[in-house]
Amino acid sequence: MTAPAIVVxxxxxxxxxxxxxxxxxxxxxxxxxxxxxxxxxxAVRDVSFEVExxxxxxxxxxxxxxxxxxxxxxxxxxxxxxxxxYMDGRVSTFIELGVGFNPDLAAxxxxxxNGVMLxxxxxxxxxxxxxxxxxxxxxxFADLKLKNYSSGMQVRLAFAVMIQVDADILIxxxxxAVGDVAFQQKCFDVFNRLRDDGKTILFVTHDMAAVQRFCxxxxxxxxxxxxxxxxxxxxxxEYIEINFGRDRTAGGPTETxxxxxxxxxxxxVAEILEAWFSDEDGERADTLRQGAPCGVxxxxxxxxxxxxxxxxxLLENDQHHxxxxxxxxxxxxxxxxxxxxxxxxxxxxxxxWLAPGRLFASPWVVYRGGRDLMDRRPRMSSxxxxxxxxxxxxxxLPHDITIEHGERRMAGRAHG
Amino acid sequence: MTVHAVPRGRHVKGPSAFGSDxxxxxxxxxxxxxxxxxxRFFGSVLGYLWQLMRPLLxxxxxxxVFTEFVRLGNGVAHYPVVLLTSxxxxxxxxEATAGAVTSVLDRENLVRKIEFPRLVIPLTVVVNAYLNLxxxxxxxxxxMLASGVEPRLSWIQLPFLIAILGVFATGIAMLLSALYVxxxxxxxxxxxxxxxxxxASPVLYPIxxxxxxxxxxxxxxxxxxxxxxxxxHAVIDPGAPSAAEAIGGAERLLIPGGLIVGLFVLGLWVFNxxxxxxxxEL
Numbered sequence: 141m142t143a144p145a146i147v148v149x150x151x152x153x154x155x156x157x158x159x160x161x162x163x164x165x166x167x168x169x170x171x172x173x174x175x176x177x178x179x180x181x182x183a184v185r186d187v188s189f190e191v192e193x194x195x196x197x198x199x200x201x202x203x204x205x206x207x208x209x210x211x212x213x214x215x216x217x218x219x220x221x222x223x224x225x226y227m228d229g230r231v232s233t234f235i236e237l238g239v240g241f242n243p244d245l246a247a248x249x250x251x252x253x254n255g256v257m258l259x260x261x262x263x264x265x266x267x268x269x270x271x272x273x274x275x276x277x278x279x280x281f282a283d284l285k286l287k288n289y290s291s292g293m294q295v296r297l298a299f300a301v302m303i304q305v306d307a308d309i310l311i312x313x314x315x316x317a318v319g320d321v322a323f324q325q326k327c328f329d330v331f332n333r334l335r336d337d338g339k340t341i342l343f344v345t346h347d348m349a350a351v352q353r354f355c356x357x358x359x360x361x362x363x364x365x366x367x368x369x370x371x372x373x374x375x376x377x378e379y380i381e382i383n384f385g386r387d388r389t390a391g392g393p394t395e396t397x398x399x400x401x402x403x404x405x406x407x408x409v410a411e412i413l414e415a416w417f418s419d420e421d422g423e424r425a426d427t428l429r430q431g432a433p434c435g436v437x438x439x440x441x442x443x444x445x446x447x448x449x450x451x452x453x454l455l456e457n458d459q460h461h462x463x464x465x466x467x468x469x470x471x472x473x474x475x476x477x478x479x480x481x482x483x484x485x486x487x488x489x490x491x492x493w494l495a496p497g498r499l500f501a502s503p504w505v506v507y508r509g510g511r512d513l514m515d516r517r518p519r520m521s522s523x524x525x526x527x528x529x530x531x532x533x534x535x536x537l538p539h540d541i542t543i544e545h546g547e548r549r550m551a552g553r554a555h556g
Numbered sequence: 557m558t559v560h561a562v563p564r565g566r567h568v569k570g571p572s573a574f575g576s577d578x579x580x581x582x583x584x585x586x587x588x589x590x591x592x593x594x595x596r597f598f599g600s601v602l603g604y605l606w607q608l609m610r611p612l613l614x615x616x617x618x619x620x621v622f623t624e625f626v627r628l629g630n631g632v633a634h635y636p637v638v639l640l641t642s643x644x645x646x647x648x649x650x651e652a653t654a655g656a657v658t659s660v661l662d663r664e665n666l667v668r669k670i671e672f673p674r675l676v677i678p679l680t681v682v683v684n685a686y687l688n689l690x691x692x693x694x695x696x697x698x699x700m701l702a703s704g705v706e707p708r709l710s711w712i713q714l715p716f717l718i719a720i721l722g723v724f725a726t727g728i729a730m731l732l733s734a735l736y737v738x739x740x741x742x743x744x745x746x747x748x749x750x751x752x753x754x755x756a757s758p759v760l761y762p763i764x765x766x767x768x769x770x771x772x773x774x775x776x777x778x779x780x781x782x783x784x785x786x787x788x789h790a791v792i793d794p795g796a797p798s799a800a801e802a803i804g805g806a807e808r809l810l811i812p813g814g815l816i817v818g819l820f821v822l823g824l825w826v827f828n829x830x831x832x833x834x835x836x837e838l
Contacts, residue, residue: 143563216569240666244595258670
């Protein structure tokens, strides 16, 4: 039975942030009795996971979620407060490309320095020099000082060194954010090859597309705690949800208690009391999953008796683009008579093929046949649609794709 | 440690002074030192000449002052050679220690971006100072032979003396570089202290010219003084007092010797203690 490549158990790390940094003896001498006070900032809290040999494991989280700290703990850059890390095999860390690169030296020296930093012997680094230059496609610039390289060339060189280090476990931060698209593709090709060679790769990012494309499993970190470990699709979906969920509490438009007086139109014969979205289970929801059935609802009270009013709702995105509108009068003009003081509920059920993002509902109530308003509440309620990819378009319709080319035929269905 | 049902890999202990891989530790030290050394030479047109010029210029000034105006060197055998040798050795000491003070901070990108054995950093500075010393000593050697100093068997002491000087410098380098991360005052303090050590060592004046024997013995407790005096005795002028004679008895050499060992142990202890947290405190 072989050991898992990585075992992390109960890993905890907090940073002490002094309120007033005392850097000089004078400051200490002047205030001998002033104790420096600290804020304890728990960056990583009780994180445990295992990564099997040959697995491509993603760690995602927002800025400040502790993913970089976790990475640095695993890379041996920070000391953990509690918990253990076990690694089986040679580890290489790529938190930054080209660590130790010196702009005043030629590529050759830099390749050797960087190789030694990453754990090669100088001799090994020298032996691999030709491969490095070939991979980086920089052979004709070998004698050029690094400061005369373009930034793209430097990145290529750094990446080329990095993959020459035959580590069993690679710990990779978002180094791939640099470089052009073609180079990024090359990087991922290499990662795929390494993965197929049975290397273990731990990949930290906030790019969910990358996680979904490459990782076998992923872990979601939120405020230092592990929220979820599992299938990348699920982790990515959860990630989007917490991203937007927080957004709402951070001060998006809310149903009630806005500081600005809510915009309101109409003669007040009817009053829209509230509006909300519901998810596939019919529960009130802050987020809606793309592709699932959902609904938008309103509760209305009539203050006077009304005959055949129409109730309508408009859905908009955050750019004020109208996405979808419907009205009761399109289905049945004669909605009946309503007595003064009567409350009615209004529901629209639909399948959610809207693009991920924030969605606003504006309900209104009008007199029969006319455009005279009883009440209208622009953007009264909002919800976030979550999806695992963003096409940039307003809707993501379920669809089939077919490419026919001679004998070959490729077909696929999007949205299951 | 409990017995695990599942086999596990190597326990990652986090950053430390030595790191987990001794071979890598030394590869890093020498690769970095050699790189710095190369950079110094390729960076400027005159390269090696500048390296040589610094002690030589200081030497010429001091030589003129102390032979023409103050006449301290009169009647001292091979005074210019003693002066130059002492200056070169002192230059090594200052390069190794003052250079180490800010070294950890200067290498911030390494400390914070990869698993990097912390002790490599001050050691690199010492190794680099040694490389410079080797070059400077070539000039000293030429000057020595030209001045009529005869090669003798006791020259064999020289490598050992230089090694002891290196241990002394390394101890201080470790101590200062670790302390500097927390206390930025270390830099000016050490600048003043190293000046004081310069004047407290027999660089300008031969130790026997000090009239009061007690003061002479006291000055020789300074490890640098003891080393310089022994170099003078063993390499340049056998007529000059050895370190043991100048301090007033071989057993008293335990004092500078103890200081060297003590500072080395202290430096190592402090550095080792600070090493795991250096990345967070920079």
